[in-house]
Amino acid sequence: MAGWGDAPSTAAVTVLIADDHALVRDGMRSLVAAVLGEVHCLEVDDGDALMRAARRHPGARLALVDLNMPGMERGARLAELAHVHPGLPLVVISALTSPDVVRRTLDIASVHAFVPKSAPSVQISAAIHAALLGHKLPFAHRAPQARRPEVVLTPRMEEVRQLLRQGMSNKLIARTLGISEGTVKNHMSEIFKALQVSNRTQAAQLDAERL
Template sequence: MTQQPHPCCVAVSAEDITVLIADDHALVRDGMRGLVIEVLGEVGVIEVGDGDALMRAARTQPPARLALVDLNMPGMERGFRLAELAHHHPGLPLVVISALTSPDVVRRTLEIPSVHAFVPKSSPTEQICAAIGAALRGEKLPFAHRAVEAQRPEVVLTPRMEEVRQLLRQGMSNKLIARTLGISEGTVKNHMSEIFKALQVSNRTQAAQLDPDTL
């Protein structure tokens, strides 16, 4: 029996529609595929697990009508390559579904014209459904800041960690930071590890670029 579209979503014809699902976890892709079929009916689905595969899949013909993209999979540089995807494929509506929900990440992502919604991975099905519908209608879905911020733990950096981070923002190496603060380079590395964990980032560039007003 043919799967009927979900009642909470926009009515579209499933014929010739392809949806691109990009996430590095197979279980997540399986869940998203099931949701897409529940929402839209028996559409075509392309699944990829990293940023490079996403860029290749976006060039397929006929083009996908919608892409559901995780920011934090390999090859996405924690979302910074999303702008590249949007630049080369401005007609591809994007819905970002991500565990990265800092205000700076959300703001930067929603500034991309072809991103129609930003949905935390912890969101209920109805919110993802609404995002899919908005993207297919060409609408921009507002982000529920308060709901996400209430779930985020408060970011706390010790005074020493903040000193290290400020020197990092000046472009200093670990060796130079150690010399400036009069501590060992190993201690600086330990502070860096704790800073990355607190800010939910994975490298020096992201730690330096993160908007300090969001801490």
């Protein structure tokens, strides 16, 4: 794992991590390494530093960006970054999740996902995979709670359903979780049965928390 002063190896993927909280950056760095393997992380803590890092490292493959850190003007600088570096895939990770903020952010062509800071790690992992593959994920709105009998899903089934909520296909879910597409289909069938639903849309929208 490299920092600001180290030169990345030829095999390492360069990722920009932009957040003004060191603990958040530490978590993102660990998660990126878990998803991508050998990685060269460049960490910045404000909008100006992010712009400089993107300019100095044109080969960066991905940027994880907090909208609300200093110098981002509550996200306005994101459009500038996308304009100057249109080939840099962006994943926004933010506590600002109002519908207008989410819509304006996802309208930016190089933003591939908007992930709330409260999201589980599997959702961030899915966003990283999608960005590197050139896919754009819809924002995972939390559906209103629907009363159902107590539902118990295995941890793996919960992961599959979380990725399903991101609008991912079975193929992309399989790639994200490192399992076969056939296994994803089997999990999907079990999820439908457990939630008492008949299709992917219902499974994604239904709140399966214990009542």
